[in-house]
Amino acid sequence: MIEPKKFWWMIKKELISLKRHPARLVSILAFPIIMILLFGYGMGGEMTDLPIVVVSQSDGNLTDLTLDTIKNTETYHVVEVIDDLDEGKSRVESGDVKAAIILPSDYDDDDSSQKGVTLYLDSSDQMASQIIESSTQGIFYRLSNMVASQTSVSTENASVTPSIAHSLDNFKDDISLHINKIYGNIKYIDFLVPAILGMTVMMSCMMGMGATIAGERETGELARLFMTPTSVSTVIGGKIAAKLLIELVRALILIFLAVLLFSVSIKGGFLQTFVVLVIGALCFVGFGIMLSARTSTQEDYAQISLPFSMPMMFVSGVFYPIETMPWILQKIAYIFPLTYLNDAMRGIMLKGQSLGDVWADLVVLLGFTILFFIIGVKRFNRDV
């Protein structure tokens, strides 16, 4: 039986504490801002302005067109156009630039049957090299279509085995490919933000419950409450309500920032996104209660929760799709509630699904929530 007055005291106490500790309030508000900036700008941004040199050994219209196209591509920052092949290669090897695009001396010849363009690439930077490679392929694919000539590009991996080149021939393609992106043009940041929201809620709920339960157990406040004629569920319920309220404000800030800073669209609507986050927050608050039910200090709680929160962060598909992970991690991912929260969040925010469409995720999340609460309250004793 939950008693509203006692319940309200826990919320009131948290709000008074926050009001009297502006630094704590700032920290609570800053946390989602830092998270979204860190992950959004740090990991979710697209790579542009990668430094390259163009080694142009030819002269003519096609060369001019190619240079213009390369210079106007956002991916590259053309540091210099040079004509010395060795210099181009040495600048890649020294790390001065990420790649050298080498246009051969016969590049502009009309009678040349095949135009062997070489991409000399610093493959030690895996992310940058992949982007440059695909971008370069795209440019020469378009150019070859435009001039209807047979142009080929070969790539050399500078830092690994510069002598080995693999050919990316036959850009000319007779097949016309029409791409129909069913959820529109989704960038990595779009993929990332829903999961960052889920992960932030997970981290702050779990850390917060440690401070609330284990911390108060350590300092004795919990003992005083348990000496009153009050049920465990009222005390814990009050703590949950207080925590949930703060987390929801945080979630609102997160959503607001994601939209404001990264123009993330919420196709399924704000309200549905919010409902999913509430369910997620409840689930992780329950997880926190389960873990803190018998821990006597905040430090113990931190040690106990870490083996759960860290793997959950990396395995639950926050940064990469689960399907790209090794099979064992894929299996593990499905025992973590964050996986279902991420899936539901992406469904609603990216695909514009409704709560009904992501019902399976929500049922699993609610199932976890009920399980955590039952275990937490059962394990919880007044022995403080």
Place this chain on the structure above:
Amino acid sequence: MKNAIETKNLTKKYNNFTAVNSLNLDIPNHSIFGMLGPNGAGKTTTIKMLTCLIQPTFGQAIVGGYDVQKNPDEVRNLLGMVPQQVSLYKDLTVMENSQLCADYYGVPQDERDSRIEDLMELVDIKYAKDKRVGQLSGGQKQKASLVASLVHRPEILFLDEPTIGLDPTTKRTLWDLIRELNDSGHTIILCSHDMHEVDMLCDNVGIINTGNLVAYDTPQGLKDSLLESNKIEMKEALDKISEENEVSTSTKEDIENLSLIKMSFLLKNQNDEIIDAIKKSSDVESIEIDHNGRINLRIDIFDDMAVQNVINDINSAGGIIKSISTEEPSLEDVFIKATSEVNEDDRA
């Protein structure tokens, strides 16, 4: 109801470890009971069982007429607890903490604030009612804790080391307060390692060691019993001497220590004549002379006339006695004796 607390074979076990072992304890209503024991003796476990924080493994505890296992909420309503570590919310004011506790105990809303104000006046903390607990001094925190613990008018109040770390003046204020609370009808259970505090405040004292109640009486009763026990031990030692031809030096010292009692005189006119008269007295075993007029003696514990004879000798030599004191066992002696006996038994 004669007793505020009654326990019958109260036992708490953690796997193979017995924290409290068949504790039978009666604490009379409206009394101040001192619960003593070394660290890890089982005091905290006993208090946790009596305050319904943990369940006993066996036995029964009746608090205020209610069984702690059958009627825990009724028991909780009767109890107040002032823990050693002040467990109020540091970010809330004294008033807010008291209001929170009052609401958790279900104090009627129309009485709540006036009760709190009255208690604040009683413990003299009203001037700091709007201060955050985190900003208070140690003594103020204890007073605030008392207000929060008394707001529901508990019949029984547990005080766990209430004066530890407090300055002597604040200690005295709290001692006066404890007496006042007792006078107004509260039964008080005082857990403390301050023997002077317990000796001075408590009507009864129980000593718990290794989960057992090893001594229970009034403070004076415990001290007298130690005196008697010393006499008995000495007699046993004397019997042992008569049975054995050779006695070790340590045994001799033990007997000597047990058979003598310290006595101290402060004389207005200390002089050689008086000192010679004392030295000649057959009741005096040893003498130490201080130049400020104090003379410390050791006299025979078994001789009921020894004290009187020494006084007569001083009077005869023209000495003017300003004060006399005899050293009797303190509560600390009782504590050490009671707890060491059990430890020796354990080792055996």
